Amino acid sequence: MMSKDTEKIVRELQEFMDQFKDLSEEEARGKVDEFLKQYNDKLAAVDPVEKDQWYYLDLAMEAEDVKVARKNAQKALTIDPYCTDAELLLIDLMDITPEEAKKRFEKLIKKTEKHLEEEGYFAEENIGSFYMIHETRPYIRALGTYMDDLIGLGKFRAAIRAGLNIIRLNENDNLGIRYDLMALYAFMEDVSSAEALLAAYEEESAGMLFPLILLYYKMDDYTKARKYLKLLAGKNPDLKKLMMEELTDEELDQNAMPFGYAMDTIGELMDVINRDMFLIDSSVGGMLWIKSELSKM
Structure with a gap:
């Protein structure tokens, strides 16, 4: 389990990285270095900590005890009744x-x-x-x-x-909502909306391509399904390993990044599969077809 200080750094790093999109692995690591320098410079400052709503929200998010988390989230809301993140946390903590x-x-x-x-x-x-x-x-x-x-x-x-x-x-x-939308369009078999979304972002990421593969499989358009599968496999060679369950735990751990993932990596593929689970569950045949096609590549 991470220490409270580590958890805070990871959370702030996530918010910093959310400002950027479509970074290569090298660019992503460069941004991490930039963040760490800024963070260390901030720690070197001698200004006293201001106990505002963000201070108590940090305490709430760092707390290992649910009661302590609730107490500090409520303090944040007392200071700022419109501290939306505190209210989100309180909802998350509710049974x-x-x-x-x-x-x-x-x-x-x-x-x-x-x-x-x-x-x-x-x-x-x-x-x-x-x-x-x-x-x-x-x-x-x-x-x-x-x-x-x-x-x-x-x-x-x-x-x-x-x-x-x-x-x-x-x-x-910055939150990657377009990937959820693409998976939803694939689930609903809404080809026109999926193609419009792809055109709007002009992106060949796994988050866009993976749902498209399943969408066109479901529409019996094997030509387009195969086209996007080949494109994704070419951009991310680890797709075949992941689908064939050939990756070791060590390989998976090595590609895990605390702030998310770099493009065209195992981490990106794992994030997409996690996001698209509702679509995957509805298209078992499509997943078997993908594995079959990859075995021939």
């Missing part, structure tokens, strides 16, 4: 069903939207850049968490609406 969580997310989102509208953050010039604005970033995280909950509940059309709203507000899509 409730996904359906009850959905209701709480909707209430939180409605409250946050009203506050942000009153503060002027929904001005036209901000639409599309919400994740890059400090005050609206927690709102995007709340929307993303809500979308995940909808997927877990099998409310796929509602999840699609939520996802489209997120990328409208945050065009750079």
